[in-house]
Amino acid sequence: MPEIGVALPSSLSGETSKVGDWIAADTGRQRPWLCGFSNGAAMAASLLLSNPGAYSGLIMIGGCFAVEDGDLPDNGLLDKPVLFCRGQFDDVIPRHKFEQAEAYLSGPSGARATFIPYEGGHELPLPIKAAVQGWLGAESR
Template structure:
């Protein structure tokens, strides 16, 4: 088993608010995705976590068999590493939201599939769920779980078959309480998608987030 270093984490917002974990894309780092917190609602505690695998000057959440296709053993190791950190820092009984972009979306999706009831919801932004990685993806597996899925119709990074499969599973097969949007952009977060993420967090947190 790989011995990963403890996570490097940047935080912003209200430490007493619902926890929103921001998961960056492949080759990026926590200091980049934490900038999203400036455009997201007040009243939340935002934590941007650095992925544990150094790669090409940045960091990755898992070893790949191809874009969007994690090596199952690698994904299992990094998910267990993440959960060890989360179990130490999550507020007792408090909600935890996952927000992942690109490779971070696949990682967020893996965490959600592995333990759907651990999270108050997950946003899968411009990425794919980690299909064929040893995680359950059967009908109704995410029944009632809030999931926001967003994709760019001009995305040339994530394979189209994975984008389509993710869209279909989240909006139909999974049973999730889904919010779905498509934007006329490539592999980059559209301003309208960021606004939709803000609205989704407010709606799902309800009275748990301070005004």
């Protein structure tokens, strides 16, 4: 039985490729940034892992990677800027999934990761908006 709050890789795989194709159809000149909250963060992370060269970076808020432990590739996000935000009292996403994400992003991923824990649970509080805007502005220069 799957854990509540954990995105299943099988449930994301088909949808992730559809979203990736939709983004790829954009003829814009800049590589887009991926951002998601909760399951949207899992999808955004899956997109970046599947094709890192197609995207500028990743903002994950209140979400985790939709993979089993040990299935995250070394250097899978090499030199990619990643902002990882999570509520300190989030009771929807299992703590071990946040720990998995933080361990991966701070080491084996090769990402340039920034971590912002915030007061609160599985929600998107207003102060995070300013933090994300500031981080994205600095990374986009």
